[in-house]
Amino acid sequence: MDVRRRPSKALRPAPKEPSSAPEPTGAKASDALPLPLYFTNALFFTLFFSVAYYLLLRWRDKIRNSVPLHVVTFSELAAILSLIASFIYLLGFFGIDFVQSFIARASNEAWDLVDEEEGEDHRHRLMACSPSMADHIIPAVSSAEDEEIVDLVVKGTIPSYALEEQLGDCKRAVRIRREALQRITRRSLQGLPLDGFDYGSILKQCCEMPVGYVQIPVGVAGPLLLDSFEYIVPMATTEGCIVASTNRGFKGIYASGGATSTILRDGMTRAPVVRFPSASRACHLKFFLDNPSNFQTLADEFNKSSNFARLQGVQCSIAGKNLYMRFSCTTGDAMGMNMVSKGVENVLAYLRNEYPDMDIISISGNFCSDKKPAAINWIEGRGKSAVCEAVIKEEVLKKVFRTSVATLVELNMLKNLAGSAVAGALGGFNAQASNIVSAIFIATGQDPAQNVESSHCITMMEAVNDGKDLHISVTMPSIEVGTIGGGTQLASQSACLDLLGVKGASKELPGANSRLLAKIVAGSVLAGELSLMAAIASGQLVQSHMKYNRSTKDVSKVGS
Numbered sequence: 018m019d020v021r022r023r024p025s026k027a028l029r030p031a032p033k034e035p036s037s038a039p040e041p042t043g044a045k046a047s048d049a050l051p052l053p054l055y056f057t058n059a060l061f062f063t064l065f066f067s068v069a070y071y072l073l074l075r076w077r078d079k080i081r082n083s084v085p086l087h088v089v090t091f092s093e094l095a096a097i098l099s100l101i102a103s104f105i106y107l108l109g110f111f112g113i114d115f116v117q118s119f120i121a122r123a124s125n126e127a128w129d130l131v132d133e134e135e136g137e138d139h140r141h142r143l144m145a146c147s148p149s150m151a152d153h154i155i156p157a158v159s160s161a162e163d164e165e166i167v168d169l170v171v172k173g174t175i176p177s178y179a180l181e182e183q184l185g186d187c188k189r190a191v192r193i194r195r196e197a198l199q200r201i202t203r204r205s206l207q208g209l210p211l212d213g214f215d216y217g218s219i220l221k222q223c224c225e226m227p228v229g230y231v232q233i234p235v236g237v238a239g240p241l242l243l244d245s246f247e248y249i250v251p252m253a254t255t256e257g258c259i260v261a262s263t264n265r266g267f268k269g270i271y272a273s274g275g276a277t278s279t280i281l282r283d284g285m286t287r288a289p290v291v292r293f294p295s296a297s298r299a300c301h302l303k304f305f306l307d308n309p310s311n312f313q314t315l316a317d318e319f320n321k322s323s324n325f326a327r328l329q330g331v332q333c334s335i336a337g338k339n340l341y342m343r344f345s346c347t348t349g350d351a352m353g354m355n356m357v358s359k360g361v362e363n364v365l366a367y368l369r370n371e372y373p374d375m376d377i378i379s380i381s382g383n384f385c386s387d388k389k390p391a392a393i394n395w396i397e398g399r400g401k402s403a404v405c406e407a408v409i410k411e412e413v414l415k416k417v418f419r420t421s422v423a424t425l426v427e428l429n430m431l432k433n434l435a436g437s438a439v440a441g442a443l444g445g446f447n448a449q450a451s452n453i454v455s456a457i458f459i460a461t462g463q464d465p466a467q468n469v470e471s472s473h474c475i476t477m478m479e480a481v482n483d484g485k486d487l488h489i490s491v492t493m494p495s496i497e498v499g500t501i502g503g504g505t506q507l508a509s510q511s512a513c514l515d516l517l518g519v520k521g522a523s524k525e526l527p528g529a530n531s532r533l534l535a536k537i538v539a540g541s542v543l544a545g546e547l548s549l550m551a552a553i554a555s556g557q558l559v560q561s562h563m564k565y566n567r568s569t570k571d572v573s574k575v576g577s
């Protein structure tokens with residue numbers, strides 16, 4: 018077996034960033050000290066106690082010799098001044114934290130009281146009245162210049178969205194924005210990390226107005242033995258059991274000789290809606306688009322904005338005077354929404370010349386259909402349409418999954434087929450496809466919102482080889498994935514794509530990487546279906562969820 022393991026100008030100069038930039042904190046008095054902090058502290062401690070000791074000795078002598086206490090020598094006067102100076106220093110250093118935390122506690126309680134009694138509006142009014150109070154409680158940013166900019170953002174003089182452009186420093190912009198946010202909302206963002214992320218990489222591409230990033234753990238399941246190759250699959254999830262469940266499915270598939278997958282169709286769609294003065298005019302354009310002799314003209318227009326987008330066809334639907342045109346095209350290794358949209362715009366510009374009475378309502382008329390459950394995707398497909406199958410041996414079912422062929426086939430019929438039919442499911446004839454799809458999507462930088470249609474899946478199970486073995490398949494008509502563009506270029510997501518051997522554009526054949534990723538998604542869904550259905554069949558579901566989904570702490574709480 019050929020098995021491979023693939024595995025605008027700145028407002029002012031930016032302050033120099035510390036190598037491991039700390040969370041923004043208030044500038045301390047100690048920042049201005051000429052000596053190291055511990056040395057200064059030791060100095061004042063020693064001074065305080067030695068002059069105190071000296072003064073006590075002097076006062077004892079005076080009492081013994083009946084000298085009035087207020088008559089002081091020059092050295093005693095110097096000692097008294099030193100005592101006062103060191104006392105002020107020590108009070109300033111150790112007392113401020115205590116006083117600040119006291120004020121913070123007191124004012125937080127005051128806010129909470131206001132919230133409870135008089136609602137958010139009053140709270141905002143109160144904030145506006147006492148900005149100085151806020152300054153005491155919330156730690157400031159690290160430099161005076163940043164402090165000023167935070168103030169301007171809080172006042173609304175600088176729009177938060179313009180920080181990156183105006184400062185020319187993405188990380189600094191994020192630090193200032195989150196500081197301003199904390200002051201405006203009076204909520205702490207502690208726990209939402211700032212450091213350890215390249216904010217430049219998301220600029221104008223992945224996320225606007227960032228204030229940090231959310232951490233999602235990535236687990237690995239595998240190897241998945243698929244079409245004679247092995248893959249270790251990264252999955253980003255916070256739901257216990259998903260990775261373990263997929264891993265068990267992979268184990269069973271591996272022990273049975275692996276899974277086989279096929280891509281049935283590969284095309285991204287976009288469907289604009291246009292309106293005509295009459296239904297007959299809308300039909301006229303439909304007939305024009307349906308006519309095969311016009312295809313090349315349309316394709317020439319469509320294809321001219323990309324080297325990878327190639328028009329495959331246009332499917333039309335009429336609603337009165339309105340025409341919906343579902344353009345479908347190949348997109349190389351990109352998921353393809355941008356490409357297909359640009360191509361559609363080219364065609365619309367061309368059609369507008371031919372049909373001057375055509376009114377373009379929207380580049381997307383929802384007949385596409387993107388990120389919404391729709392029968393068109395379930396029936397016609399969108400992105401990659403894949404089918405993946407495996408024959409699971411009787412002994413593997415017994416040993417790995419503790420169930421039998423007959424039990425699984427019956428459960429599949431009652432749950433995934435009849436049960437979903439009773440529920441009026443649209444593409445939901447499966448047990449947990451979206452769990453696996455979402456986890457791989459997040460790990461590999463796909464658009465998680467496209468999980469809606471990408472998780473459409475029908476799981477079939479059948480007894481084969483005289484009823485001894487189980488044939489299991491998943492058919493998924495609209496897996497929307499890419500290995501280039503969007504979130505796939507970010508460092509973490511790119512590392513996960515690399516683990517699968519599908520990072521970036523395929524050098525051999527455009528589209529090969531994204532199609533392989535779709536197959537891996539289908540193979541992983543196959544494993545998830547097998548494992549979950551077996552867990553239900555053998556009554557293990559609740560136990561395994563208690564083991565992986567509940568910490569010991571939670572369980573003990575439940576017990577009490």
Ligand code: ADP
Pocket residue numbers: 323324325348349350351352353354355356357499501502503522523527528
């Ligand atoms: P999407 O269309 O999925 O939103 P982008 O708009 O980011 O993605 O398009 C992907 C970009 O990558 C395009 O500019 C395209 O020309 C470029 N590209 C380079 N190699 C490939 C490839 N093999 N397949 C698809 N796009 C590629």
